[in-house]
Amino acid sequence: MTTGGPGQPVLFGMDFRLLGPFEARHRGRPVEVGSRRQERCLLGVLLLDTGRVVPTERLIDLLWNGRPPASARGAVQTYIGRLRGSLTPYGVRISTRGEGYLVEADGHRVDVDEFGDLVRAAGVAADPGERVRLLDRGLALWRGPLLADAADGELRDRLHGTVEELRLVAVELRAEAQLALGQHARAIAELMPLAARHPTREQLVAVLMTALYRGARQADALRLYRTTRQVLVDELGVEPGPRLREVHRRILRGDDRLDRPGRPVYEVRVRDESLPWSVGGHPALDFCNTFAGWGHEPPLPGAEWLRGYRTLAVWAGHVGLLDDVSVSRLLHLARRDPDQAEAVLVEARGLRQALYGCLTGPDDRRAFDAVARHAEAAAKELAFRPESDGRGRWWPELAAGLRMPLHAVAWSAAQLLADPRRLTLRTCPDERCGWLFLDESGLRRWCSLGTCGRSPDRPRCHSA
Known part of the structure; x- marks a missing residue:
């Protein structure tokens, strides 16, 4: 056990939730951290890089979206002081290193890191049932957009654009595993609304087309391809990529390989x-x-x-x-x-x-x-x-x-x-x-x- 000061014991085990509104918990109980939105946002930025120094200039740039007031540096110092006061009793150390700050990696849980670990573990899991289990756990961590109550859309993308991207990858991976288990109906229900919001995401569309085909909805799969192709041509000036075209060709041919659970959806086979x-x-x-x-x-x-x-x-x-x-x-x-x-x-x-x-x-x-x-x-x-x-x-x-x-x-x-x-x-x-x-x-x-x-x-x- 370490101490927050001379003779002052510290309790470990903080749980930080950034996937949705900011939350801090200790042993299941909420901990009030940061009375101001910018304080919670500052802590969120540091927690996204736990154990790594975040330069003060980057913190200022993010918190004020590139338009900081003259008092920005002093405000950051004030926020850091308040956060230390709130978190030190729970064993959370915010250290000053050169021209920046970092949250020490002392075993505290951050849901963003846990989510990434689960998705990557699922990516290398051989058993589709295990992949679904891991991805279900990871996606259950999502309560909304990253730092939903502390960051706007522009800042959220600058903070950690890969988090949202990884969420979509997780949904696609889970759908592929569901197809391998013969669960095409569940995959369709989960992918349909996402395909409407991300019409140019070809990997997602390819998985959904395969699920529709397996669900005896060939016409819907072909209609989805036409819609996707039109969006790609109109908005980006490009034709669908090889993988999406391959799924389309197989559906047109009634290729029975699309009906076989267990075959990786991403695999493209040409001339064996x-x-x-x-x-x-x-x-x-x-x-x-x-x-x-x-x-x-x-x-x-x-x-x-x-x-x-x-x-x-x-x-x-x-x-x-x-x-x-x-x-x-x-x-x-x-x-x-x-x-x-x-x-x-x-x-x-x-x-x-x-x-x-x-x-x-x-x-x-x-x-x-x-x-x-x-x-x-x-x-x-x-x-x-x-x-x-x-x-x-x-x-x-x-x-x-x-x-x-x-x-x-x-x-x-x-x-x-x-x-x-x-x-x-x-x-x-x-x-x-x-x-x-x-x-x-x-x-x-x-x-x-x-x-x-x-x-x-x-x-x-x-x-x-």
Whole structure:
């Protein structure tokens, strides 16, 4: 037992609830903390980073939304003093460190941390029943928006935008587990209102479409796809990604694989190859994302799926870098010359690493030059051909043989590096993920992969 002062015993076990109105409890009883909204907000900011220093300047910027009064620094000091007075008897230590403050990690419970741990534990749980149990516990912690009575919407997003994102991921993960257990009706009931509020969230829509199909509501599933596609085109100027299109194709074909409980919803199978879904919004990014997330075991998204040349060729066709005729020819050539196919695969992995390096480190000239050499080699093997809609497009020549997918990816990488959208590129903040995605809205802070994140025994990784 420690003390709050000479000879003054302290009681441990504070329970802080930030997912909804701010609450502080000790042994189940409410503790009055912060008579002012800004005091509760300040404590909430510190608790989101328990054990880490939050600079005073950041506290001021957040509390006054970038428009602080001249007295802001003094007000923060006053708030800290009042909070210490309220919390010290319960063993909560707010320390001053340099130009900032931190709440010491002394075993107090913060619901945001518990929620994140449960979601990440569910993401690696093999049994769908266990995943549902963990996610039910996590989602039950939600009583409303983060710091509902202490922060407005703008501040809430700045404080911890990933919390709301992780809640949606948790709902999607739970729905996938429910589908694996044959509970499509429950999944439909939970996803329907969310799909209406988040019409551009393709992963959520894909799970809901699958649930509707399993519930003998094929027409509703197809109608949902049309609505989602229209919103994506009208609001973002993009077509649905490969995963959503794949679910749509399977529903149109009456593919019985969508009816099989136990198959991961996120799995995309083309020509008997298991491919990951797209989160990047560009083929070159999706190619890079096979390099990120190596902390996962197959078949989770983020795992190393580029296992063989056949997978590379099928993937290149699936994302539209090659046509079906070229893919069929490549599979034939790979069977005839497996050694050459393996050599091209090794080279493709090198390109992948270089591209990931220059996208995440714009000053990495060596990585950029490596990508440039591949792109220049590809340019010598391209032909400009008309499309069915009258537009022209560069395609790799069949004469390139087994190097066709390598050239296709290199050319796509060069187009991305020259595209202004390159400036909207973001990296998932989780240290075990690192997936790349385009964020033209400037609002996303997470890559939306349900399985990214740390295991409970790993240190936290917050977004900037």
